[in-house]
Amino acid sequence: MGTSKNPLKPRWRRWKWAQNAHVLRVHSAFSPIYALPSRLDRIFRSTHMLRFILARLFSAALVVMGVSVLVFMLIHLVPGDPVEVMLGESAQPADRAALRHALGLDQPVPVQLYHYFNGLLHFDLGNSLHSQRPIVELMLERLPATLELALAALLVAVVIALPLGVLSAVRKDTAWDHSARVVSLMGISIPHFWLGPLLILVFSLWLGWLPVSGRDGLASLVLPALTLGTALAAILSRMLRATLLETLNEDYIRTARAKGLSETAVILHHTLRNALLPVVTVLGLQLGALLGGAIITEMVFSWPGIGQLTIEAIHRRDYPVVQACILLVSVTYVAVNTLTDLAYAGLDPRVRLRERG
């Protein structure tokens, strides 16, 4: 039924003007509002798109399952006995057996796996070995701090990358371009665990403008966000420069210039809008690196988030907490990637054009 042409045909006519508008104004990717109803309509009604969404969600679910299994398997990869590590070598056999039982390690692996997945489905990740508190509770306490840091870093990245990328593309091969490119290259090469201490040294210790560490008000967020956002800013500005330069070569840019638009209007309305789409996708994909980097950044600044929880758990050999944190971050990453993919498919006119054939 999916490919029957008749039900589509009247709607094609009905929205024909919108379709033409998008051919004329290629930058409808960030849509003029009049095209939105037609777009949503087409996305959700067209079987092609629906099939795409379902397939994407299915594969995301598979990946999440695989990730969960892999994280579960990690504890079995540990050389030596985690119970012995936790209790020390002189522990009584009875205590060991008790802990092993509490952890469920005395059961066969498939049974453990069943309990693990059963717990996952009920949002029960077990208890921390250190504090005996439910891990979900621990993570929920720390989650706001990490989200705050990640969003701030994202904001920093965009605020730095946009002007840098535009400047570099518009003034291509000038001193501006060269310095912007050097800055972004350095941004990519500076690891978080060095940039963090460096910023602390300059802005907290020497200048005394910002707090060294902790999470206490907006001032304490500045340095961690800068540390975490710089690498992303560098990647984004390089990407933006490349796509801008590509877009500036398009025919419709020449048309826009020929009809007498100011250079600012050409850049803002015709070039940037089209160049931003791939950049937004990269932004989604880079979020994983951001989450990974957050662990180190949080440690540098004693930022009480998921990353610090992970490191603390690693040092205490609190394996269930380590597992849970890794699972949380990875699943978040998969979810963000899937959403980025879907949004991209929904926004990119070419996906809609492809379904016509």
Place this chain on the structure above:
Amino acid sequence: MMQKWTPAGILLLWLGMVIMAPWLDLQPDHIELSRILAPPGNAAWLGYDDLGRPLLDRLVAGAGTSLFVALWVVVISASIGTVVGAISAYAGGVWDHLIVRIIDIFLAFPGILLAIAMASLMGPGIDNVIIALSTVGWVGFARLARAQVLSIKQRLHVTATVSLGVGHAAIIRRHVLPLAWAPLIVEASFAVAGVVIAEAGLSFLGLGVQPPEASWGSIIRDGTRYMLVAPHMVLVPGIALMLVVLAVDLLGDQLRDWADVRSRRMG
């Protein structure tokens, strides 16, 4: 000209430091209590660390660590990744699906998170760092090799060798992989930069080499505690790290341009 040779020069310095280290009479573990945290001066060009060990000597020792880890990880992950990716693309069908799923699962772990988890579970140590980073690293090569082989196996010369009755292993080895090398080598050069940062990051978290072994990451970690009195302990290894990564990245860019031009000429 400067731009072209600077990265190669920095890398040669890095390699040279490691190769020449045995002849330089270095004492990275020698402690001079009277010189704890002493700034750079005549006695030691880069000053002393928090235990009174000369920082220059430790920097050279750290260069050895990062080069050792980088080479091993890139060699291991490139070999495994290329073989897995090539087989996946060449075999196709169920195997390809399965391997792509596995690659997807590994790619779902952000950044060096999986390496951090593995290193923490296996305990610190340089071998464990290599294992952990290779576990994460092969995926990129596998994905790239798969994409390369997928396109190459469509070419006429492969069809011709198949019809001549050449064995699959020989086709992959002699007629497919030689054409897939260029991007893989470019990927390997970027991987070196990634591994150098990752190794230093793991050592920074205390999951890398164990004291008294030196790593740029662990020097930075020790230095963060004495930043106000001895900023050189953070600055020196950090600058070394950044220069090496920058140089490797730039060299990777040059390699990529070079590979591009060649493929364009070959048409």
